[in-house]
Amino acid sequence: MNIVIFGPNGSGKGTQGAIVQKKFGVPHIETGVIFRQNIANKTDLGKQAKTFIDKGELVPDNITIPMILARLKETDCSKGWLLDGFPRNLAQAEALYEALKKEHIYLDYVIEIVLDRGTSKNRIMGRRLCAQDNNHPNNIYIDAIKPREQQGIIVCRVCGGTLSTRNDDQDEAAIDKRHAIYYDNQTGTMAAVNFFKKKVKVVEVDGSGGVAAVTEELLKKLG
Numbered sequence: 001m002n003i004v005i006f007g008p009n010g011s012g013k014g015t016q017g018a019i020v021q022k023k024f025g026v027p028h029i030e031t032g033v034i035f036r037q038n039i040a041n042k043t044d045l046g047k048q049a050k051t052f053i054d055k056g057e058l059v060p061d062n063i064t065i066p067m068i069l070a071r072l073k074e075t076d077c078s079k080g081w082l083l084d085g086f087p088r089n090l091a092q093a094e095a096l097y098e099a100l101k102k103e104h105i106y107l108d109y110v111i112e113i114v115l116d117r118g119t120s121k122n123r124i125m126g127r128r129l130c131a132q133d134n135n136h137p138n139n140i141y142i143d144a145i146k147p148r149e150q151q152g153i154i155v156c157r158v159c160g161g162t163l164s165t166r167n168d169d170q171d172e173a174a175i176d177k178r179h180a181i182y183y184d185n186q187t188g189t190m191a192a193v194n195f196f197k198k199k200v201k202v203v204e205v206d207g208s209g210g211v212a213a214v215t216e217e218l219l220k221k222l223g
């Protein structure tokens with residue numbers, strides 16, 4: 001099962017992606033997570049990527065495209081994958097499509113979580129990361145996933161783990177830049193979504209509801 005999931009930063013794409021990943025039992029390949037792991041491990045790739053990530057810009061295609069295509073060839077991906085955060089522009093979409101076609105690999109689902117720019121921005125600024133598990137959603141602005149309070153500090157609502165913010169989540173200028181890239185339908189992520197709309201049936205899901213409502217609609221549409 002090969003799946004690509006699209007959605008602006010703040011649309012709940014990561015949360016829904018984790019649910020889709022569980023449903024189909026395929027690895028969740030998140031470009032942003034791979035970059036952050038490389039930054040934490042101080043690899044060359046991480047050092048190269050950091051300057052762009054800190055500014056809210058895309059890491060150049062000549063670094064990102066080979067990295068992801070190589071990741072999809074690792075053994076845990078032999079039965080499929082869920083790709084999240086890639087492709088992020090038209091060039092990446094074309095490169096992925098061509099690379100898959102060459103190997104006779106087909107996309108089973110392309111999912112688009114649809115959400116307007118203003119709502120997405122608020123959701124990002126409220127997001128909190130759990131130190132224990134990247135798939136534990138917490139957001140101070142969304143009632144359904146509000147962190148718990150424990151002895152005066154907020155902790156992960158799922159496991160009580162320590163919460164933190166991502167630097168790029170609190171930087172409004174960087175958020176605006178990321179959204180400008182996402183909503184750009186000329187060469188940005190929406191151009192990638194529209195590229196796939198011409199090739200395969202894209203499953204569109206309204207991202208404006210609560211987590212459970214979005215999940216319900218998504219699972220219904222995935223059959």
Ligand code: AMP
Pocket residue numbers: 009031032033035052053054056057058059060064085086087088092178
């Ligand atoms: P994310 O965790 O998906 O929000 O990604 C964090 C940052 O990693 C982005 O703002 C980009 O700088 C970089 N990044 C993630 N995915 C890609 C991609 N497909 N192409 C280029 N840069 C990316």
